[in-house]
Amino acid sequence: MIRARQVVVRYAGASGNALDGATFDAMPGQVTALVGPNGSGKSTVVRALIGQVPLGSGSLHVGALDASTGDRRALARAMAVVTQREEPAFPLVVRDYVLLGRYPHHGAWTAFGSADVAVADAAAARTGASELLSRRTDELSGGEWQRVRLARALAQGGETLVLDEPGTFLDIAHEMAAYELLDALAREGRTVLLVSHQLNLVARFAAQIVLLHHGRVVAAGPPVDVMRGDVLEPVYEWPLVVARDPAVGAPVLIPLRRR
Amino acid sequence: MRPRWVVLLVLFSAAAAAALAVGPVRLSLVEVAQALVGRGDAQVVAIVRDLRLSRFCLAAIVGAGLGMSGAALQGTLRNPLAEPYLLGVSGGAAVGAVLAVVAGLTAAVTLPVAAFGGAAVAVALVLLVARAASGRPDPRILLMAGVVVGAFANAAIMVLLAGAGEGAVRSALWWMMGSVAGAEWPAVRWLALYAVLAGAALIAVARDIDLLALGEDAAAALGVRVARATRRIFLLAALLAAITVAGAGLIGFVGLVVPALARALGWRRARAVLGASALLGATLLVGADVLARTVRAPAELPLGAVTALLGVPFFLVRLRKVA
Numbered sequence: 017m018i019r020a021r022q023v024v025v026r027y028a029g030a031s032g033n034a035l036d037g038a039t040f041d042a043m044p045g046q047v048t049a050l051v052g053p054n055g056s057g058k059s060t061v062v063r064a065l066i067g068q069v070p071l072g073s074g075s076l077h078v079g080a081l082d083a084s085t086g087d088r089r090a091l092a093r094a095m096a097v098v099t100q101r102e103e104p105a106f107p108l109v110v111r112d113y114v115l116l117g118r119y120p121h122h123g124a125w126t127a128f129g130s131a132d133v134a135v136a137d138a139a140a141a142r143t144g145a146s147e148l149l150s151r152r153t154d155e156l157s158g159g160e161w162q163r164v165r166l167a168r169a170l171a172q173g174g175e176t177l178v179l180d181e182p183g184t185f186l187d188i189a190h191e192m193a194a195y196e197l198l199d200a201l202a203r204e205g206r207t208v209l210l211v212s213h214q215l216n217l218v219a220r221f222a223a224q225i226v227l228l229h230h231g232r233v234v235a236a237g238p239p240v241d242v243m244r245g246d247v248l249e250p251v252y253e254w255p256l257v258v259a260r261d262p263a264v265g266a267p268v269l270i271p272l273r274r275r
Numbered sequence: 276m277r278p279r280w281v282v283l284l285v286l287f288s289a290a291a292a293a294a295l296a297v298g299p300v301r302l303s304l305v306e307v308a309q310a311l312v313g314r315g316d317a318q319v320v321a322i323v324r325d326l327r328l329s330r331f332c333l334a335a336i337v338g339a340g341l342g343m344s345g346a347a348l349q350g351t352l353r354n355p356l357a358e359p360y361l362l363g364v365s366g367g368a369a370v371g372a373v374l375a376v377v378a379g380l381t382a383a384v385t386l387p388v389a390a391f392g393g394a395a396v397a398v399a400l401v402l403l404v405a406r407a408a409s410g411r412p413d414p415r416i417l418l419m420a421g422v423v424v425g426a427f428a429n430a431a432i433m434v435l436l437a438g439a440g441e442g443a444v445r446s447a448l449w450w451m452m453g454s455v456a457g458a459e460w461p462a463v464r465w466l467a468l469y470a471v472l473a474g475a476a477l478i479a480v481a482r483d484i485d486l487l488a489l490g491e492d493a494a495a496a497l498g499v500r501v502a503r504a505t506r507r508i509f510l511l512a513a514l515l516a517a518i519t520v521a522g523a524g525l526i527g528f529v530g531l532v533v534p535a536l537a538r539a540l541g542w543r544r545a546r547a548v549l550g551a552s553a554l555l556g557a558t559l560l561v562g563a564d565v566l567a568r569t570v571r572a573p574a575e576l577p578l579g580a581v582t583a584l585l586g587v588p589f590f591l592v593r594l595r596k597v598a
Contacts, residue, residue: 106349
């Protein structure tokens with residue numbers, strides 16, 4: 017699980033706080049979605065979780081581990097993060113790339129063994145990337161690359177999964193497949209934290225939505241409580257209505273035109 | 276063992292045989308083999324053991340060091356154009372070494388250390404300039420910073436050695452064009468020791484290079500302490516470059532060509548790329564040195580000139596790809 021308490025982050029040279037006392041939980045066994053407009057602090061949460069930006073105050077925990085001061089390798093064993101963008105500078109064979117997920121389980125001199133390969137192959141099977149294992153990372157389509165990255169995250173073996181915009185560059189079928197997989201992974205007991213702009217999609221899969229605005233949590237709860245016009249309109253500063261979609265009855269946000 | 280490693284070993288052996296057999300006195304492989312174990316004509320033994328073997332070893336160390344240094348820098352900086360010479364790291368090392376020479380510290384043990392000091396300063400300077408210019412190190416700006424630092428280093432070498440006269444064993448031209456002609460045993464042994472230690476240390480952090488090549492955030496998410504790992508790799512790459520400079524002066528483009536060649540031949544993971552780059556770099560530089568001393572014999576071409584003639588067209592092709 018992820019537990020954020022009064023997290024404050026300020027970037028050097030910035031006038032305000034990127035995170036300004038954000039408090040939320042992402043619980044095991046369910047998908048938690050972190051949403052909010054551009055600059056609301058979503059990506060800063062991810063950067064704080066991977067130790068790439070120091071906390072000004074507050075606390076951020078992954079399970080029992082302190083994300084800001086803890087041992088990075090232990091954290092990487094507990095939590096896998098699929099960042100928004102990632103491109104190997106030099107192409108790798110997909111299996112070798114997935115195996116990099118086993119890095120936090122090894123020291124400098126211990127070799128990756130057949131057990132690691134088995135974990136990597138099982139992870140690839142889980143995300144439907146088995147047939148890609150002997151391809152090269154620069155030969156993959158956007159959808160294939162996303163599945164391979166998810167396989168690498170699963171190969172890390174942690175209880176917590178964090179994904180920053182997992183649907184970017186995916187068509188509808190690949191996007192839905194990715195979300196359904198994340199849902200299934202959560203049902204197995206994992207903590208899944210989803211950072212996304214796709215409110216409508218998130219409302220279908222998340223048990224809890226955390227709405228960030230100016231680095232603060234302004235609403236948190238089940239989709240029906242957060243996906244409301246009076247909650248979202250002031251945050252996004254755009255006229256919108258929330259309806260029920262005709263197929264499954266989930267809340268759907270429809271931005272209006274101003275003119 | 277995979278076939279491509281065998282091919283590489285065969286090529287290296289061929290280069291080694293050529294380096295020991297070819298020269299003003301042309302020897303057969305049998306004569307070379309006998310001389311290596313100390314048998315046969317005393318003069319031939321002296322030629323092979325004292326002259327050619329030390330020169331071959333120095334060329335191999337320098338080639339391996341430059342290849343590994345380039346491979347490590349390219350992966351960590353995520354930049355296929357990175358290499359110690361173009362980044363000004365070798366230039367900084369040369370200034371460090373020349374300063375030591377001018378101060379009278381020419382011992383084989385201390386020269387690489389002084390060169391390392393200069394190389395470390397150059398690395399810090401290049402990264403500082405690149406960061407100041409763009410916030411994040413942009414591949415092309417980094418290269419420009421390196422070229423500027425390199426130019427400054429060349430000027431510093433000229434100035435430092437202008438008044439040194441007869442006392443300075445090696446001339447400014449030697450430092451700037453590079454050569455393995457002056458190879459002598461105790462010095463080569465020290466360089467070999469340093470190179471093996473630095474090379475082994477780089478191999479030990481190879482997985483960090485793999486992860487840093489994915490980008491800083493991805494590496495951090497996988498448990499790499501990015502700032503510390505980056506610093507460590509840069510210092511080791513600088514140390515390897517410094518060792519080559521202390522032994523043979525400035526030799527460019529080997530660090531650029533060799534890792535690219537290793538990747539094109541199918542090595543992909545950092546540890547394999549480092550290993551292949553060491554062997555490939557050694558082969559290439561030993562071969563280039565054989566060329567340098569045979570093409571216009573009895574005159575000898577500067578080794579750095581040979582590698583530049585081979586490397587610059589390659590660089591231009593790569594540059595087009597990146598841009």
